[in-house]
Amino acid sequence: MQRIWDVIVIGGGHAGVEAALASARLGAETLMVTLNLETIATMPCNPAIGGPAKGHLVREVDALGGQMGLAADATYLQIRVLNSSKGPAVQALRAQSDKKRYAEYMRRTCEEQPGLTLQAGMVDAIHRTPDGLELVTAEGETLVARAVVITTGTFLRGKCHVGLSNYAAGRYGEPSADRLSESLRALGFELHRLKTGTPPRVAADSIDYAAMEEERGDADLLHFSFEQPREQKPQLSCWLTRTTPETHAIIRANLDRSPIYAGTIEGIGPRYCPSIEDKVVRFAEKDSHPVFVEPEGAEQDLMYIQGCSTSLPADVQEAFIKTIPGLANARIVRHGYAVEYDCIPATQLLPTLQSKVCPAMFTAGQINGTSGYEEAAAQGLVAGINAARLALGHEPVVLPRQESYIGTLIDDLVTKDIRDPYRMLTSRSEHRLMLRQDNADQRLTPRGYQLGLVPQARYDRFRDKMAAIDAELAWLRASRINPNSAQAARFQALTGDSVDRSLTLEELLRRPNVGHHALMQVFGRDLSDVPREVAEQVEIQSKYEGYIKRQQVQVARQERLENKALPAELDYYQLKGLSREAQDKLSRIRPLTIGQASRVGGVTPADVSLLLVYLELKPNTPQPSGK
Numbered sequence: 001m002q003r004i005w006d007v008i009v010i011g012g013g014h015a016g017v018e019a020a021l022a023s024a025r026l027g028a029e030t031l032m033v034t035l036n037l038e039t040i041a042t043m044p045c046n047p048a049i050g051g052p053a054k055g056h057l058v059r060e061v062d063a064l065g066g067q068m069g070l071a072a073d074a075t076y077l078q079i080r081v082l083n084s085s086k087g088p089a090v091q092a093l094r095a096q097s098d099k100k101r102y103a104e105y106m107r108r109t110c111e112e113q114p115g116l117t118l119q120a121g122m123v124d125a126i127h128r129t130p131d132g133l134e135l136v137t138a139e140g141e142t143l144v145a146r147a148v149v150i151t152t153g154t155f156l157r158g159k160c161h162v163g164l165s166n167y168a169a170g171r172y173g174e175p176s177a178d179r180l181s182e183s184l185r186a187l188g189f190e191l192h193r194l195k196t197g198t199p200p201r202v203a204a205d206s207i208d209y210a211a212m213e214e215e216r217g218d219a220d221l222l223h224f225s226f227e228q229p230r231e232q233k234p235q236l237s238c239w240l241t242r243t244t245p246e247t248h249a250i251i252r253a254n255l256d257r258s259p260i261y262a263g264t265i266e267g268i269g270p271r272y273c274p275s276i277e278d279k280v281v282r283f284a285e286k287d288s289h290p291v292f293v294e295p296e297g298a299e300q301d302l303m304y305i306q307g308c309s310t311s312l313p314a315d316v317q318e319a320f321i322k323t324i325p326g327l328a329n330a331r332i333v334r335h336g337y338a339v340e341y342d343c344i345p346a347t348q349l350l351p352t353l354q355s356k357v358c359p360a361m362f363t364a365g366q367i368n369g370t371s372g373y374e375e376a377a378a379q380g381l382v383a384g385i386n387a388a389r390l391a392l393g394h395e396p397v398v399l400p401r402q403e404s405y406i407g408t409l410i411d412d413l414v415t416k417d418i419r420d421p422y423r424m425l426t427s428r429s430e431h432r433l434m435l436r437q438d439n440a441d442q443r444l445t446p447r448g449y450q451l452g453l454v455p456q457a458r459y460d461r462f463r464d465k466m467a468a469i470d471a472e473l474a475w476l477r478a479s480r481i482n483p484n485s486a487q488a489a490r491f492q493a494l495t496g497d498s499v500d501r502s503l504t505l506e507e508l509l510r511r512p513n514v515g516h517h518a519l520m521q522v523f524g525r526d527l528s529d530v531p532r533e534v535a536e537q538v539e540i541q542s543k544y545e546g547y548i549k550r551q552q553v554q555v556a557r558q559e560r561l562e563n564k565a566l567p568a569e570l571d572y573y574q575l576k577g578l579s580r581e582a583q584d585k586l587s588r589i590r591p592l593t594i595g596q597a598s599r600v601g602g603v604t605p606a607d608v609s610l611l612l613v614y615l616e617l618k619p620n621t622p623q624p625s626g627k
Helices: 014-025 054-063 068-075 099-112 180-187 245-253 276-282 314-321 373-391 405-415 437-451 456-478 486-495 505-509 516-522 532-543 545-562 580-589 594-598 605-617
Strands: 004-010 030-034 048-050 076-082 092-097 116-120 123-129 132-137 142-150 159-162 165-168 192-198 201-203 213-215 238-242 290-295 302-306 332-334 337-343 361-363
Touching: 004 014, 004 132, 004 373, 014 030, 014 099, 014 116, 014 142, 014 373, 030 142, 048 054, 048 068, 048 373, 054 068, 054 092, 054 373, 054 405, 054 437, 068 076, 068 092, 068 099, 068 373, 092 099, 099 116, 123 142, 123 180, 142 373, 245 276, 245 314, 314 332, 361 373, 373 405, 437 456, 437 532, 456 505, 456 532, 486 516, 505 516, 505 532, 516 532, 532 545, 545 594, 594 605
Parallel strands: 004 030, 004 142, 030 116, 142 361
Antiparallel strands: 048 092, 076 092, 123 132, 132 142, 159 165, 159 337, 192 337, 201 302, 201 332, 213 238, 238 290, 290 302
């Protein structure tokens, strides 16, 4: 008798790993089918995790019970805080990871996960069945699942380009999945073509590091996961250099040999991570661009040349790399290349990442038009959760955009007609002061616990932390410093600020140059009594209380729109007064709520007002599910 899996995950990249682990941890019998078990969670581009907005995603994945943060903490080569001189909303962790050890860690985690089976293979076709979906592999095997998560990355009709030469491949040295695209079209999906790229890798011993600026990791014990590591690992340096006018001259002279400018590539490339030839053309007024030289592993003799993604011919890459300070004698071990691939415009999905045309199917990662490991992991986690819940007969889960960057990411994908690879940015969230990386656990760990992804012991530690924050805030509000007191004198000696009237410690903490530790010293408290993460939260909540409250009012106003559901069968062409553009866009995207409709491109405030009037006349509209 044919076995029916609860969930089958196609692909073993960063989206596939999180989807498969989440599904299995929720009790669904899960199968991951991937081309090569040796390349699970590999890092084909820069082996780095985090950065602005991306680091926020990693912390949110961790807060919900995902794996990426733990893997990054276990395998980093260097870790530091970016934007440390700016406010907490845009500060972000970034780690340079050991490429080999990161993949080994994730593969071992998958192998040891109860309820998860790994299988090497390529899926060629998907068919609907009464039980869910039937998958046919290249070897002719038939697999059946109640729900399927597709996380194929760059492999759907993947084509690699170096100069004017190209060949079928999902990425360097790996075959493309050519037949699955046609199967998806047959199921009713619209497909779109995108392109990404990678730079040359250079032998570490061929680089003159003295000609570059050294970038060290931070001395503090830093971590993505809220399950904190006990000790910091030794760190390797990264290096900063720049392109030169000579670099740009060589690139300009060979643009006719670039597949981007020769018209060989049809896919649309990433706006926020352009190739070096794109930078030279688009920013012609600049005579240099930053280049970061970063290690791929502690035991690997390869350096990643970040900032020089290219698909120029090999001889051109050899020539322009040598014009960059520190790389005059560089030995390229692997040339850069571009890869183009099929994706599914994500407006064909619900906010659960469930397909509108094939309800048993979910998609996550680059197939949804995103770029980046972190964006893929975040989607994979949500898709895995909802695929498992569908298979087990539970209601779906939607993460609202006002609650998380993950929610913002998915809402943007399913609502906005995005046609170039999407990258998460802090500016994409209108609620970024509330959606900081430091409070991801406060926002999402209770939800992860309710879902069954956060274990009891971890949730108990989270509750202890929250109790400690509340106790410390209570102390700040109850304690006062009076003028001319001994505490006032100590306060002035420590901070340089004076106390001219009786003030609570919370009021004093709102001053820009006053820190929590200084107030503890004023009252003779042992600094070790309050954990760093507790002190950090106390300080942020006190200093930014007014701004946070204003943003909470905005969120509450927006939630009123999010709670007004639109009928699934609504014929927008029958609503008189809607602009034709709004009718077209709303009919195509089928937003679930007024809030989502307000974010559809081409829908004006007047259109939203008309929709609200319509709902007033239709009081029995069902409310949105999955909240």
